[in-house]
Structures are given as structure tokens and as C-alpha cells.
Amino acid sequence: MKRISQREIANLLGVNVSTVSRALRGLEGVSSELRQQILALAKDKGYRPNPFAVSLRYDTTRTIGVVVPDISFNHFAHIVKRIEAEARKEGYMCIITDSDDKYETEKSCLELLINMHVEGVIICPSQETTDFAHIQRLRKINVPVVLFDRDADIDISSVVINDADSARQATKTLIDGGAKRIAFLGGPNRVKQTIERKHGYIEALRESNMPIIKELVKCNYISFNSGLSDTLELLDLPEPPDAIIATHGLLVGSAMRAIDSRGLRIPDDVALIGYMSDWVSDVMSPRMSFVKQNQREMGTKAFKLLFDQLNGDNCVQHVIVKARLELRDSTK
Numbered sequence: 001m002k003r004i005s006q007r008e009i010a011n012l013l014g015v016n017v018s019t020v021s022r023a024l025r026g027l028e029g030v031s032s033e034l035r036q037q038i039l040a041l042a043k044d045k046g047y048r049p050n051p052f053a054v055s056l057r058y059d060t061t062r063t064i065g066v067v068v069p070d071i072s073f074n075h076f077a078h079i080v081k082r083i084e085a086e087a088r089k090e091g092y093m094c095i096i097t098d099s100d101d102k103y104e105t106e107k108s109c110l111e112l113l114i115n116m117h118v119e120g121v122i123i124c125p126s127q128e129t130t131d132f133a134h135i136q137r138l139r140k141i142n143v144p145v146v147l148f149d150r151d152a153d154i155d156i157s158s159v160v161i162n163d164a165d166s167a168r169q170a171t172k173t174l175i176d177g178g179a180k181r182i183a184f185l186g187g188p189n190r191v192k193q194t195i196e197r198k199h200g201y202i203e204a205l206r207e208s209n210m211p212i213i214k215e216l217v218k219c220n221y222i223s224f225n226s227g228l229s230d231t232l233e234l235l236d237l238p239e240p241p242d243a244i245i246a247t248h249g250l251l252v253g254s255a256m257r258a259i260d261s262r263g264l265r266i267p268d269d270v271a272l273i274g275y276m277s278d279w280v281s282d283v284m285s286p287r288m289s290f291v292k293q294n295q296r297e298m299g300t301k302a303f304k305l306l307f308d309q310l311n312g313d314n315c316v317q318h319v320i321v322k323a324r325l326e327l328r329d330s331t332k
Contacts, residue, residue, distance in 0.1 A: 004045040013037060024049070063093045064306060065113030067123040069101035074277050075249060075295060076124065079148060082299025083122055090307060092119075101222070103128040110134055120144035120306045125152060127222050130190050132156075144309030148302040150193045157309070157316050159302045161323040163193055166291045167200030168207075169325050170245050170273045173289075175208045177332040179243035179271055183216040183234050185227060185255060186247040194219055197247045216241055227254030235262050235270075243271040243331075252276055252288060272330040286329035297321045 006024070010017045015034070023030045023038040024047075030038070041047075066083055068076040084094045095118060099106035106126045113121055121138055125147065132154045138145040139156070147158035174182050184201045187194040198219065205212055215237060218230040227250060234241050235258060246252040252274030259270050266272050266286055273289045274281075281288040298321050305317055 004042075004047050006047075009038060009041055009045070009047065012041060061117045061119060062091055063095055063116070063118050064303075065110075065116070065118040065121040065123075066094050066096045067099055067106060067109045067113070067121065068096065069099055069124055069126050071096060071098045073249065074280060075293065076149070078277065078295035079124075079299040079302070082296050083303050086300055086303040086307075099126045101126045101128065103131075107134045110138070114138075114141070114143065118143070120146075120310055122146045122148055122302050122306055124149045127188050127191050144306055146302050146305045146309075148298060150191060151318070152192055155316055157305045157318065159298050159305065159319045159321060160193070161291075161293050161298070161321050163196035164200035164203070166275075166323045166325070167197040167245065167247070168204045169200075170291055171201045171204035172208070173325060173327070173331065174243040174245070174271055174273065175204065175210065177243075177267075177271060180210075181213065181216060181239060181241045182210075182243045182245065183241035184218065184245050184247075185230060185234075185251045186217075186219045187222040187251075189219045194247065197245075201245060222248050222250055224250050224254045227251035228258050231255045231258035232261070235259065235264070241270065243267075244273075246272065246274040249274065249276040249280065252290075256284070266330050267332050271332055273325075278326065281326070281328055284330075289328045289331040290326055291323050292326045293323045294321050 006020045007017050010020045019030055020038055023035045024042060064087055066080055068080060070076060071080065080096060087094050095113060095116060097109040097112065099109050103126055106129060121143060123135065123145065132152050135145060135156060136154055145156055147156055149160060151158045151160045171182060184198060186198055189195065202212055216234065218234065220226050220230055231254060244255055246255045255272060259266055264270055275291045275293060276288065278292060281290045301319050301321065305319065
């Protein structure tokens with residue numbers, strides 16, 4: 001059944017729309033008897049106020065936009081879930097869009113959100129993004145914006161984990177476990193997250209007076225197939241790695257598949273540390289040693305930064321959420 005409008009209620013009772021509006025909002029200027037008639041008819045017909053009409057009238061939508069590279073990926077889903085929960089506490093609704101980790105799709109997502117008059121945007125840039133003009137434009141048109149998970153060298157507030165330090169700790173742990181040839185399996189070098197994690201990896205090698213071997217560093221597109229081919233190339237080297245750091249959950253899965261396909265064992269032949277969620281680690285065999293990223297805190301702080309901007313705080317802030325290393329069965 002079609003939802004009834006204020007105009008239709010007015011027509012049924014033979015009164016002005018403004019009278020119906022005042023009665024429904026509890027304003028003065030309507031007799032007690034007529035108010036009861038309007039309220040009774042509205043209840044009987046299942047009347048609900050139209051939030052979009054209200055937003056157009058008062059130029060406020062109480063919505064924010066969220067752009068993620070892949071909403072089906074567990075890591076991003078947990079962060080978005082927390083953003084949505086925090087937004088709801090403050091009376092905001094989230095419009096979630098998926099860029100498919102592609103630059104052009106990301107631009108389309110932002111254009112869609114702007115056209116829908118969202119009041120702010122929280123975005124994790126795609127791994128293809130090198131030009132951030134479309135994100136910087138948001139600030140120029142007075143739309144608050146916050147980056148999460150992947151930072152960029154632009155004047156925009158952000159929330160990320162301690163990428164360099166977490167990778168340094170992971171590498172140092174592998175070294176302490178006896179690894180001599182540690183490979184780095186990361187995303188594209190254009191992504192700041194990859195740059196930071198690779199920096200931590202190299203820093204740990206230098207601290208331990210170990211050589212930095214270029215052929216053990218693979219920084220390509222983040223996908224299962226790319227990670228699989230990269231890991232197979234590493235394992236086919238004359239001197240293959242005895243340990244691998246995989247900086248994304250997809251790369252962890254592909255590394256495990258490649259190691260198994262060569263008849264090798266984790267961690268006896270190749271130790272492995274990944275970036276992932278604890279429950280994913282627990283369902284793997286062997287259970288994965290991993291860098292635990294606090295998605296809950298990241299989502300909470302991302303919305304907090306945006307909410308502060310919505311309330312007039314235009315100060316650019318870069319928040320670092322501390323990750324920690326959890327050792328399981330994939331390391332010695």
C-alpha cells in the first residue's frame with residue numbers, strides 16, 4: 001500500500017497542508033479536536049515523515065558517505081561496522097560504497113555521495129590512486145573528509161595503524177626465530193601503506209646487520225593471483241626465502257597456497273607472518289602468526305575525526321592506532 005502523505009491527509013480532512021504539518025509536529029495554531037483527528041488518521045493510515053523532504057528543507061541530510069576498496073573483505077567490513085555504529089549514536093546514517101580498489105570507480109563513488117548531499121566522507125583510497133585531487137576537492141567544497149587504513153601525503157585527516165613499526169617488529173621476530181632470508185610480500189609501491197611497511201622491514205634487517213636482497217621484495221597489485229605468482233617466484237629462486245611477511249590478508253592466503261603447492265611446510269620450511277584478523281588466523285592450518293590491527297578503534301576514531309569536523313573543528317589530525325603482533329603456529 002502506498003505511503004500516505006501530509007497533503008493526502010489534508011485532502012481527506014478538508015484542511016490546509018500547513019495545518020496538518022503543525023499538528024504532526026506538535027505546534028500551536030491547531031484546535032485540540034482537529035489535532036486529534038489528524039493524529040488518528042495519520043496513525044490509521046501508517047503515516048511516516050519523509051526524512052529526505054526534511055533534509056531538503058533544512059539543508060541537512062544527517063548522512064555520511066563511506067568509501068571502501070572491498071566491503072566483502074573482513075578487515076574493511078569490521079571497520080565499517082564500527083563507523084556505522086558510532087555514526088548511529090550521533091543520529092547519522094551511513095551510505096556505504098565500494099570502489100573495487102579502482103581509481104575511476106573511487107571517483108564515481110565520491111561523485112555519487114556528493115550528489116546525495118552527504119555531510120561528510122570517510123574513505124580508504126584504492127591501491128590504484130596516485131592523484132588525490134578528487135579527495136582534496138571535498139575540503140574545497142566544505143565537505144569534511146577523513147582517510148582510514150591507507151594514508152596519503154595530502155592535507156587530510158587520517159587514521160592508520162603503526163605500519164612501519166609493526167612490520168619492523170614482525171621482521172625482527174622472524175630473525176629471532178632463526179630466519180636468514182626473509183621475503184617481503186606487499187602491495188604497490190605507490191601506496192603509502194606499502195612504503196611504510198617496507199621501511200619497517202628494511203629497518204629491522206639493518207638493525208640485525210642482515211643484507212637487503214632486492215629479489216626477496218615483491219610489491220605488486222594486491223590480489224590472490226598476484227600474490228600467488230609472486231610467492232611462487234620467490235620459492236623458485238636458487239636460494240628461496242625461509243620466511244615471508246605478507247602485508248595483506250589476500251597475500252597471506254596466496255602465500256600459503258604457493259607454499260603448499262611446492263610441498264613445503266609452514267613453519268618448518270617457510271615461516272609466515274601476515275596482516276589479518278584473529279578469527280581468520282584461528283581457522284587457518286597452521287594458525288597464522290599475524291599483526292593484529294585494531295579495526296574497532298580505527299573505525300571509532302575515523303568517525304570521531306569526521307564528527308569533530310562536522311562540528312566546526314577544521315584542524316588536520318593524523319591518528320595512529322597501535323597494532324600488536326600475535327604469535328601462533330606459522331612461526332618458529
